[in-house]
Amino acid sequence: MTNVIEMLRDSAERFPENTAFADPEKSVTFGKLYDVVQRIATLLLKGEASVPFEAESGVGFYMEKSVDAVCAMLGVVRAGGFYSFIDVRQPMERAGAVISVLEPVIIITDDENKDTLKQTLTAMENSNAAKALNSPYYILNSRKLISPQIILVSDLMKLAEGCEIDEGLLEFSKTVAYDTMPLYVNFTSGSTGTPKGVAVGHRSVIDFITEFTEVFGIDERDVLANQAPFDFDVSVKDIYSGLLTGARVQLIPRDYFSSPSVLMDYLTDNEVTTLIWAVSAMCFVSIMNGLEYRLPDKINKIMFSGEVMPVKHLNKWRSFLPDATYVNLYGPTEITCNCTYYILDREFAKDEAIPAGMPFANEKVFLLDDEDKLVFDAHVEGEICVGGSCLALGYYKDKEKTDQVFVQNPLNNRFHERIYRTGDLGKYDEDGNLIYTTRKDFQIKHMGQRIELGEIEVSAMSVDGVTRACCIYDQKKQKILLYYTGEAEKKAVTESLQRKLPQYMIPGKTEQLDEMPMNKNGKIDRGALASRK
């Protein structure tokens, strides 16, 4: 297999009548999905719905996930392009920053979000006009900024209905395809203030999903309850496990994670069997007493990732669903979903860490110490490094950042071997299981979101009247604390941050200081700040 569309084509042949994707309003069978995807791809390649579409073209999606969104995004992939979901909840300024990096040829949106998108693009054009000369969006001849074309997903679906599949054209598009071309770009917080886009290719997803579905025995009888928004790579496991095995992917709207009774009814009524969820979502159900309200008792596989799972909440799940298989998954987006897994085979005490476990097949996972020497022994900490086909293609249009962390394996002087340095620290237990310990930099996980504290600091420092800013994370209270100096009012700082950053990055507490505590190296003394609270 060299293209993820082959997963869909095969499942459409084997299970044409099975439901592939469903949301509360709509569902689509594998047969119909493949048909629609071919039509959308034809439309795109012919340039009937849009600007002429070429292989490796990027398409942005500015909308919440839905069955139609899945059809459109796979249509883009079938046409040789790649997709990137842009979080619609983030402030316009940040969405604009994402779009500036992505430079999509098309952005697909819906009625609900199109106005915000247009405003975002207008604001971008105005602020970009000055730097436009260096941008590929600017065509010198016409002296005109080219904006991405906006297409409503409903229009695209209508056009696709009336479009004949052009087999010849689609066949031709395959001849220029290759398995290391990008499939999606996921944006994540960047320490210098600009979000960075992790580009992942077909090969990595095919490699990982084939192994993932086999290890955990996912098949066409399964119903995967998709919790993760599509701009998170947790959703990649749902989408492509479904496409590969013929399982149904039941999309859960974001709003359901504010009303536990609606969520639990949805999971139960749709006979969900498998949860591949963020730890924060698992905790949501447990804190909200969702399992007491109604038990989705068909669930037999529960896999979680993103943060260290609190044993207290895990135990609650286990008491309600004792026969399900529980799996801890570990890995950053840059290595395509996960690189290690641990199937829970015993009880854990409340203060015990659940291991990240053992590598998936075809993934090389190892620890390097401070001197880049391989760590063998148990209980010795090192940086978790990963190699293999799972590695992302790098950060989109950012060679500098890519080169910092996607590097030649320092242990290998014989041939070119690219590895990813995760920045996560870990160690082995006696059984050789990997245990995640902490970060070596200022990246945090807060409420399931990966955040660079530096991005918040840069935003705070750009507020008028702020001279210095420093963020620390209170792990125990799960709270981001911002300290700043300067004459700016606290309210003004918070309001400014709310215009620039997504809600989950807004500090839970902001404090103005007369002076920033410094250590003897002239750096901000984070320890002193941490002990203030």
Next chain:
Amino acid sequence: MEELIKILEDVRDDVDFANTKDLIDGKVLTSFDIIQLISTLDDEYDISIPAAEIVPANFNSAEAIYALVQRLQG
């Protein structure tokens, strides 16, 4: 009530809890805030809020939250 406002401010210090009446409907609180709030309420008041009670009407204002806590304590 004052104690509750303090607890609320500890969850989010940028919201005027005394006067806001649409904390949920107005999307002032995110689902993350609600989770944090509910675990804090559980601990502080030694209650367990059933899923069926976790509806916007019970969380739209400090008064509504106060009434819910009192009902569950009673």
